[in-house]
Amino acid sequence: MRIRQAAIIGLPILLSAGVAQALEYGGRLLLTGGVNTIEGAAGGGLTPWAVIGGYGTRDQIGGNAFFSHVEIDDYRLEVRGAVLGLFDRVELSFAEQRFDTRQVGAALGLGAGFTFRQEVFGAKIRLAGDAVLDQDLWMPQIAFGVEHKRNNRGAILRAIGARDDEGTDYYLSATKLFLAQSTLLNATLRATKANQAGILGFGGDRRDSYRIQPEFSLAYLLNRHLAIGGEYRFKPNNLGIAKEDDWWDLFVAWAPNKHLSLTLAYVDLGNIVIRDRQSATYLSLQVGF
Amino acid sequence: MAIARYLVCLVALFAASSLRADPETFRAFGGVPGLTRVVDSFMEELLADPRTRPFFESVDQQNLKRLLVEQFCAELQGGCTYTGRDMRSAHQGQGITMADFNALVEALQKAMAREGVPFRAQNKLLAKLAPMYRDIVER
Numbered sequence: 399m400r401i402r403q404a405a406i407i408g409l410p411i412l413l414s415a416g417v418a419q420a421l422e423y424g425g426r427l428l429l430t431g432g433v434n435t436i437e438g439a440a441g442g443g444l445t446p447w448a449v450i451g452g453y454g455t456r457d458q459i460g461g462n463a464f465f466s467h468v469e470i471d472d473y474r475l476e477v478r479g480a481v482l483g484l485f486d487r488v489e490l491s492f493a494e495q496r497f498d499t500r501q502v503g504a505a506l507g508l509g510a511g512f513t514f515r516q517e518v519f520g521a522k523i524r525l526a527g528d529a530v531l532d533q534d535l536w537m538p539q540i541a542f543g544v545e546h547k548r549n550n551r552g553a554i555l556r557a558i559g560a561r562d563d564e565g566t567d568y569y570l571s572a573t574k575l576f577l578a579q580s581t582l583l584n585a586t587l588r589a590t591k592a593n594q595a596g597i598l599g600f601g602g603d604r605r606d607s608y609r610i611q612p613e614f615s616l617a618y619l620l621n622r623h624l625a626i627g628g629e630y631r632f633k634p635n636n637l638g639i640a641k642e643d644d645w646w647d648l649f650v651a652w653a654p655n656k657h658l659s660l661t662l663a664y665v666d667l668g669n670i671v672i673r674d675r676q677s678a679t680y681l682s683l684q685v686g687f
Numbered sequence: 688m689a690i691a692r693y694l695v696c697l698v699a700l701f702a703a704s705s706l707r708a709d710p711e712t713f714r715a716f717g718g719v720p721g722l723t724r725v726v727d728s729f730m731e732e733l734l735a736d737p738r739t740r741p742f743f744e745s746v747d748q749q750n751l752k753r754l755l756v757e758q759f760c761a762e763l764q765g766g767c768t769y770t771g772r773d774m775r776s777a778h779q780g781q782g783i784t785m786a787d788f789n790a791l792v793e794a795l796q797k798a799m800a801r802e803g804v805p806f807r808a809q810n811k812l813l814a815k816l817a818p819m820y821r822d823i824v825e826r
């Protein structure tokens with residue numbers, strides 16, 4: 399696993415060195431590749447956007463590696479992963495999430511520091527539009543994506559009522575930069591069975607069918623390097639034993655150049671298993687080209 | 688779905704504000720003298736950047752700068768008439784890529800920032816120019 403992870407994270411860096419000679423890269427405008435969601439895909443922190451990750455134009459390859467740390471009141475989530483953007487058309491992503499239950503694990507009899515690990519394999523294809531350049535059209539950039547998730551704690555997940563330790567989300571995103579207003583809007587519709595994004599498995603005793611959940615992001619550009627904004631992600635509520643709430647956040651993203659971005663957010667996660675009103679500090683570092 | 692309703696309102700607001708003529712932005716640029724300074728800086732940036740230099744080093748820069756001031760002034764409804772060629776004929780055959788186009792936008796962003804144009808005003812001009820990629824980018 400270590401090796402595979404290192405390989406995946408090293409990939410964009412190697413590519414950026416190797417590809418630099420063969421192909422031009424990094425031709426898109428600053429911040430137009432978004433940051434990385436906790437599931438890997440390019441977008442905000444919680445919701446994927448229709449933009450293709452990295453800064454590659456339609457003649458180029460782009461990509462990034464990222465690390466996100468979400469310090470929650472009673473839990474901790476760490477995510478590492480990478481994104482590869484191909485010709486501003488296709489995005490491939492990988493994320494490995496570690497959800498540490500800290501003392502809650504002990505309270506639940508799982509042991510302090512009991513950790514769920516989930517891998518998310520993502521793919522996204524841009525179907526139409528250009529979020530940044532088509533400023534004279536109402537047409538947003540539209541993309542379709544899938545996120546296949548694999549959780550490593552099948553036995554526990556079934557014990558709490560989840561139906562599966564694997565699942566696939568499908569989403570449609572529409573993203574538009576309103577440049578004259580320095581504002582970006584995104585709306586995503588996600589078909590999902592995931593409980594807490596899959597950390598608590600897929601489907602449940604209350605419901606075991608796909609539900610369509612909307613997600614929204616709004617970002618305001620303060621200057622070429624700095625954006626602030628918020629996101630809202632509706633969530634299903636499939637498990638009888640643990641109520642699940644919607645998520646929202648307020649973020650600031652800073653990109654001093656095309657190789658680095660830092661995102662800081664306040665996240666409200668609501669109830670998570672036996673702990674209500676969980677809020678978090680989210681910090682994400684992205685290195686890319 | 689209160690959020691959805693907010694979004695609809697926001698979009699409606701944007702629609703209203705982008706239809707209005709906008710003398711404020713032209714003033715934020717400092718009128719024609721301000722645009723002239725921006726375009727001078729812009730040409731310096733274009734010639735300093737190895738990605739854009741090859742396109743501009745051997746053209747009549749004085750004439751091009753004059754046409755750019757006219758064009759930007761006209762786009763901002765500053766009362767100028769653009770007398771140059773249309774974007775398709777001006778750029779045809781140069782093999783301009785999307786990356787070249789974005790490099791030029793970056794040069795313009797830097798020039799506007801250097802000349803102290805407020806960020807929101809910068810974006811209003813860029814919003815007028817961005818769709819021109821369809822006539823300019825060939826590959």
Ligand code: HEM
Pocket residue numbers: 739742743746747751754755758770771772773777778781783787788789791816817819820823
């Ligand atoms: C929105 C972006 C752009 C705008 C608004 C713009 C505007 C103009 C204007 C007004 C002219 C003068 C036309 C004339 O001579 O009658 C011109 C010429 C020219 N443009 Fe652009 N341009 C843009 C993008 C580009 C790009 C991306 C490149 C290359 C990287 C480029 C390279 C040139 C060159 C070399 C000329 C001179 C052509 C000649 O004199 O034969 N332009 N442009």
